[in-house]
Amino acid sequence: MANQISEEVAAKANAIKEEANTFFANKKYEDAIEKYTEAIELNPNIAAYYANRAFAHTKLEAYGAAILDGDKAVEVDPKYAKGYYRRGVGKYALARYKEAAKDFRIVVKLAPNDKDAKLKLEDCEKTVARLAFERAIANNEVVKKVSDTLDLKSILVEDSYDGVRIDDGQITKEFVDDMIERFVAQKKIHKRFAYEIVLQARKHFMEQPSLVDVDIPKDHKLTICGDVHGQFYDFVNIFRLNGRPSETHAYLFNGDFVDRGTFSLEIILTLFAYKLLYPTGMYLTRGNHETDDMNKVYGFEDEVKAKFSETMFKIFSETFATLPLAHLVQKKIFVVHGGLSSRDDVTLDEIRNIDRIGKGQPGQGGLMSELLWADPQPLPGRSPSVRGVGQRFGPDVTENFCKMNNIDMIIRSHEVKHQGYHVEHGGRCVTIFSAPNYCDSVGNKGAFINIAPDKEKTYSLDYVQFDAVEHPKTQPYGNRFRAGF
Template sequence: MTTSVSEQDIARANAIKEEANVFFANKKFDEAVEKYTEAIEVNPNVAAFYANRAFAHTKLEAYGAAILDGDKAVEVDPKYAKGYYRRGVGKYALARYKEAAKDFRIVLKFAPNDRDAKLKLDDCDKTVARMAFEKAIASNEVVKKVSDSIDTQSIIVEDTYDGVRIDDGKVTKEFVDDMIERFVGQKKIHRRYAYEIILQARKYFSEQASLVDVEIPKEHKLTICGDVHGQFYDFNNIFKLNGRPSETHAYLFNGDFVDRGSFSLEIILTLFAYKLLYPTGMYLTRGNHETDDMNKVYGFEDEVKAKFSETMFKMFSETFATLPLAHLVQKKIFVVHGGLSSRDDVTLEEIRNIDRITKGQPGQGGLMSELLWADPQFLPGRSPSARGVGQKFGPDVTENFCKMNDIDMVIRSHEVKHQGYQVEHNGRCVTIFSAPNYCDSVGNKGAYINVTPETEKGYKLDYVQFDAVEHPKTQPYANKFRGGF
């Protein structure tokens, strides 16, 4: 239904849209969304306004909002190809491949030469067929774990390999130091040692609860980091600025180690190796990007296949399923990647006992998914998430969770913050994000939190910000599917 709009308002809406375009071009996507919204309020009859806002939402990873804007664009103009395309990209990003394929087919009906729509449609069709095949196999026989079939001792290490080796299955400081230097120089470790690291890490994590207690001994320190997203050189810079993990200096990386950046493999192998070297010096929380759906779209799967093999990616997938979902620091700080549940009665013990390994992939609903996907909001209560998965939770929800579980606060990650961190919900909820200049485009700072024991409160928090460093210029592994992202 078309709304009556004056010529003056049409001109004013177009002018506002141009302001939004400038914000978008300068990568100020929040401001762009606000301006596109203003243009829509003045003139709701232009499908392109909704499609443009959908694109800005996509840049903010608000895929649910992008889908809704795609809906509105095609409602205004059923023949507007870009509306279907933006909606399809939102669904594609959320691994809703069948639905996305329908939209890309409509795009090609109106724009037969749209190469990106063809690529995405082809990928959707292949993925749907592969998933159907895997489901059929799984229903007829017990699918064996790849990790049960790898014999690292049978993998020959060639004499030409010039790196430090793992002897007797034991990861040493010498090996980790050498591995990091190889990674800095864009060299790989031998696949035998990569497999050994992954297998040992999987065994270690599979024996842990879904909620892990972390105690900081006197004169020790714990550093909590947020998303690092494949930005290995920024990740390594944290250690240069703050010191490497040791027996007295532990790190907790709070999910989203992989995807987006081009050096996810280097980060995850470093984290796993440090876990094996210092079991109480490295803690890892699963993020929403340590999942098959995200790894397919955002690059980690393609990166591992390019650098090693599909078998190794499957090994990582099985290992990600063993990662803990949360940590409890000093009995008072709940650390989780996303946030809080849609229920008010969730206890720490319920989280501790989640059978994450059997479930494997978190899906797009339920407690496990919510812990990985939720975001805080300013208003009280809960509301649907613009991401299309999970929900938003207000300060009252955080307050209730803390009081019921006798804790002080929630530290979470999952969202880029311009200053690298943000304190909200009356100090009860902190977001920490450790990928500066996210995706080489956002211009944000990174941050981490140093936690030290204190007699009176039990802990002290110190926030440290840092800037991005130079890194080799490489093409993101997800680039071939990112035309609309």
């Protein structure tokens, strides 16, 4: 039975809800969540309050929290279509396609004229059918990797192609410089060269362990960058501000190169090309967005299909599965995209020996998934993540991991920070985020960390902040489903 609320309290709650709506409209989602929560505490009987808060959680990728709010909305009002809709979006984002389809089916029944819900239901049903078909094939025969069957020699480069070419498989500085200029001008490279870059990168990463050691020689420098999420023009600006990769200046990009922004393909091809040009001048960590589930929802799959082909996306998927999961810098800094495990006994050697290639996709549980999805929290211990995958870990967890593995700190990414970086857990945990004005809406700074050998200790850290730059205005990929995000 609903709580009895006076007209005065109900009116106050509604006024606070309107404040929350204003925050939401201005893309201040955390403030909106705070206000929706105030309204709910005053009047827990309004399903729309929970659905609105679920939408704000979705904007912050807190899908677990969005699902819980969807649960509450339909508990308050079992015929409230938007509650099922918000819950379905959260489940879809976490690749829970069958469950999402059930919610969208209810929405279509309650609101037969909702075209968007019909499209989402159709998308879910097609995805469920495709995954079932792929599982059936995998159970009945050995499925060959597309990467192992593609014949590059059959792809001819027309005489009219005006870019620098790859000859005899050799990536040159001239080629990489020309490729970046083409991308800045919104031009593509030939598909033959794109395939060659990705296939060579896959071969290289397959030979690396899941935890890669990075040593910085004397008079060299390493720059660590966080998420860049398809923001190619901000990505190039990092090199403009800080210098391009070279034999003496290495970069480590810590996951989430793709999705969200509309120039993900340009970023990942540039990163792979630099890795091939300077094997010890570019290091790449897998992020939670270098996965099939995220690429389907957040645009990279559709972007690659639009700019090249489905075959190209399959090869990217197979290559992302070979990316290392973490790096160890100067034997003292553990660099990982998400964070720490739900277990206290995880060693660097265990991480180093994870069979990431055999597993392929990280799934939503276990050590590999946790490394990609976890987030720090200020309180001790661990708690469930609002994302719906992974968990949150406190300063005591970080301290224990560092002491047990004889390291100083962890550097991770995965979360937008207003200043571009954030230091917590007594200096043991640093978040670095390198996509300024994230999604053209958050207004945050980007940042990177320059690390160099130090005479008095193993290394020194220098944090550098930067602002967003202008870029061409384009429509997001994957927009048919993204309407609900």
